[in-house]
Amino acid sequence: MTSLTDPHKPAFRLSQLIYDTRYRSMTIQVVAMILLLTAFGWLINNTVENLGALGKDFDFSFLGSRAGYDINQMLIEYDNSMTHGRAALVGILNTLLVAFLGCITATIIGVFVGVLRLSKNWIVSRLMAVYVEGFRNVPLLLWIILIYAVMSESMPRPNDFRGEDPSASMILGDSVAITNRGIYIPRIGFSNSLSGNEAVAPIEGATPLATGAIDWILVFGALALSVIAVRYVRKKATITQEATGVRPTTWYWQIAILVIPVLIVSLFLGLTFSSPYLKGFNFTEGTHLRNSLIALWIALSLYTGAFIAEIVRSGILSVSKGQSEAAFALGLRPSWTMNLVILPQALRVIIPPLISQFLNLTKNSSLAIAVGYMDVRATLGGITINQTGRELEGMLLLGLFYLALSLLISSLMNVYNNSKKLKER
């Protein structure tokens, strides 16, 4: 009977906090928490104290004051009497531009090189290996500076295009000028622009891209509608194929649907191409792709492209050989095997690491500092900080911007990944 009495409850001893597995994890967490809070508190306190010692406060009102400096590449209207906030926005758009262009070209290069590296042709696959190893193993900064130096040191000056017997001349029917200040290409303008006359006579100094936004939206809207229509046509073709066994030829329809609406809209808006021509010190009228943009764009694309090529290659190799053998056994042509069997499976392996390459490229674009490309690091994180002395505020905003942009890119890519990944039913 005595054995039924309540077991004696052992008294809680302090050493149990360490030796008793029931409490140990709790103890560790509490200690870690205290250390973390202390570290944070120390950081914040140190910052506040030091700002106080320097006689500085924490204030974002500088974003609303006059910037006073000029920016060479502007996607939106800006001049030096506008605010630091506006200058930061101009910089943000420049960052987005080079990141966007870079991601697209890096992907194209990466896919091509990745596939070609697996080519049975020895020379082709060796060449691709040289490219990949060369770009992966040399710091990006060097490539940026190299391309920039080649552009500005070895291309002809605008002055060389002048005179009776110029030492340099424009190419592609006098429509493109490659100079040591960048490449001037014809500018697309709209003479019946819906956003006023701006698109034909841009504001002094503004990049023509800045104007005619409504027109561009219309053109791209037409293009988007056409793409949807083309998909519809393809779907119908598939239905017919499934019903009758014969796929109707629709490629001419597809091309017509893609081209004609865009053409009509463009003609309606009065599409014009204005070629650059020499006037005064520089070429005018055309669109100016500056050395800094070109160097950064090419270097980012080639560098990231090399990494993407490896990702693509490993993705393709990850698809078991049995898959292609089975496809061949069914009588599929090699190109169909690639498109219908290998790539859809490879994509599942390719997309996740691709996301981090896109993020790398975007963040690497801040190496713009090396060639004076006016990205957000150069405007908000450079000149603005320097002129206003708001290092802490500026750097915080800059950090937040890159963080937000990275999160945005990875969530967009995750949506795409989810649509491609293995569906488990």
Added chain:
Amino acid sequence: MKKTVFFGAVTVAGLAAGLASAATLDDVKARGTLNCGVTTGLAGFAAPNAEGVWEGFDVDLCRAVAAAVLGDPMAVNFVPTTGQTRFTALASGEIDMLSRVTTWTYSRDTDLSFEFAGVNYYDGQGFMVPRALGVSSAKELDGATVCIQTGTTTELNLADFFRNNNISYEPVPVETNAEGQQQYLAGACDVYTTDASGLAATRGTFENPADHVVLPEIISKEPLGPVVRHGDNEWGDIVRWTLNALVAAEELGVTSENVAELAAAPTDNPEINRLLGTESELGAMMGLDADWAVRAISAAGNYGEMFETNIGESTPIGLARGLNAQWTEGGLQYSPPFR
């Protein structure tokens, strides 16, 4: 209880951080070297020579301060800074003083919390173009591509100048003078603009300086001088009066050659005696010894000597004294009295 310990620790840490930045003089003495911020390289003002020893007009000022404070003009650790990094370097305490062709402006003095310890070169912003362009006035520069160093007063003046004259330009931002020079010589920009002294210094290093002209327009006032952090007045005084001592020495005829002799025994001129510490203890008032100015002057000579050896008319840079002559010669260099 946990909370109070936490906040206590945090306050102590914060206090320590706050105090550390206050007494620059003690820090410099304890370290035994002066951390002096200079340019990344501008001939005549601050550039390492073939042996890697820093030389120049701005460098000599650092050496004079080091000599006054530490007794050794070579006890300087030179920190190259760009237009963009210089103020962060100073504010964060990475350097004790900045001697880098830096313009004294209102907002730098007040909003950025710095202290300008005088002016060692009165300057103004100018433009340089290749002679072949045939430009004779800055007003003819409509549409030109202009190289500018970012993070400087230069880019603000430039924006104002083109705006006021209603002409346009394409800025090419560069980080350092070397980069600007390379872009300019490659013809990637038509015009290089910066302080006129900087243009002369840059042109002096060209293979054919005569192929380039500095346009007549001076579009701004650029009083260049040494900078320290706001709030450490003792240290500010030391830098300010070292510069003043160099200027006063020239006015009083004290040179690196005769300074030892003049300091050996009191002379007939009481102001020289006070400056060189042979009469009354001026040095002690700043926390230095009596010979501080003697050492500062011996380091690289008086103001005039520093000017002549580094950037004067006998050098490739060939700057005339102009505004930087002594006030007795019609210039602006004027030291308050030592008394």
